[in-house]
Amino acid sequence: xxxxxxxxxxxxxxxxxxxxxxxxxxxxxxxxxxxxxxxxxxxxxxxxxxxxxxxxxxxxxxxxxxxxxxxxxxxxxxxxxxxxxxxxxxxxxxxxxxxxxxxxxxxxxxxxxxxx
Amino acid sequence: xxxxxxxxxxxxxxxxxxxxxxxxxxxxxxxxxxxxxxxxxxxxxxxxxxxxxxxxxxxxxxxxxxxxxxxxxxxxxxxxxxxxxxxxxxxxxxxxxxxxxxxxxxxxxxxx
Numbered sequence: 725x726x727x728x729x730x731x732x733x734x735x736x737x738x739x740x741x742x743x744x745x746x747x748x749x750x751x752x753x754x755x756x757x758x759x760x761x762x763x764x765x766x767x768x769x770x771x772x773x774x775x776x777x778x779x780x781x782x783x784x785x786x787x788x789x790x791x792x793x794x795x796x797x798x799x800x801x802x803x804x805x806x807x808x809x810x811x812x813x814x815x816x817x818x819x820x821x822x823x824x825x826x827x828x829x830x831x832x833x834x835x836x837x838x839x840x
Numbered sequence: 841x842x843x844x845x846x847x848x849x850x851x852x853x854x855x856x857x858x859x860x861x862x863x864x865x866x867x868x869x870x871x872x873x874x875x876x877x878x879x880x881x882x883x884x885x886x887x888x889x890x891x892x893x894x895x896x897x898x899x900x901x902x903x904x905x906x907x908x909x910x911x912x913x914x915x916x917x918x919x920x921x922x923x924x925x926x927x928x929x930x931x932x933x934x935x936x937x938x939x940x941x942x943x944x945x946x947x948x949x950x951x952x
Contacts, residue, residue, distance in 0.1 A: 733880065758940050767846075767930055767943035768883075814882065816940075827873075828941060832882040 726751045728817050730831035738839050739807055745800040745834045747815030756818040757798040758828065759789055763811050771813070774798065810838045842867045846931050846944035852952050853918070853925065861916045861947045863931035869942070870935065872914040876900060877928040877946075886929075889914055918949065926951050 731746040749755065756775050760768040772783040779791040789800045798815060815831040844865045853859045865872065874886040885898030889908040903922025908914055914933075918925045928948050932941040 756940075760941075760943075765928075765946070765948070767844075767945045768932075768941070769943070770940050773940055827871075827885075827888060830875075830883040832880070 728831040734835045736837045747798045749817045758816040760814045844944035851949045865933045869933035873932045874916045875930045
């Protein structure tokens with residue numbers, strides 16, 4: 725069965741520093757990949773997604789993620805973080821066994837703590 | 841604007857009581873999902889539904905029940921059989937897999 729591992733539960737970083745949040749998935753079968761962001765006491769918001777084509781995908785607020793098929797990874801990066809980026813981030817992968825239902829498998833989440 | 845509405849935002853329940861969490865969407869999405877979120881445990885799937893009048897158990901369905909009588913609505917009932925119901929509950933919907941999920945803003949349930 726597909727599984728998703730977010731390698732860091734918490735990532736503290738100073739404002740304007742770069743950051744990488746790591747995500748690995750288990751299956752090498754063709755998948756769709758997503759990053760979601762959750763602010764305190766709110767639902768999850770889609771940050772970016774990889775479906776096919778260019779392995780580098782970008783969000784409107786400066787985040788980017790690179791799909792690496794050989795390493796089954798989809799790490800999220802930002803070259804310079806802001807205080808407002810403090811949130812929990814979830815990596816999600818489509819379940820190859822349910823291609824028509826849209827069921828996603830989520831990682832455990834990584835809390836990004838941006839310090840002034 | 842289209843979206844998913846979860847209500848109430850905060851809910852308090854006495855032990856032994858059933859409680860129903862509401863989830864309504866006006867996105868015309870076929871699939872709907874219920875997740876439970878606990879600190880450090882990520883999101884765990886409770887139930888999901890692909891079409892009206894049909895639903896499947898997720899990974900932690902025990903102590904929960906759902907119905908899908910309308911495309912727009914997917915209410916979750918937390919029964920007295922759920923031993924540890926205090927958690928943050930998230931409802932989501934999707935049209936097709938490549939669009940990902942749209943989430944509601946969540947309901948925080950506390951047993952008092």
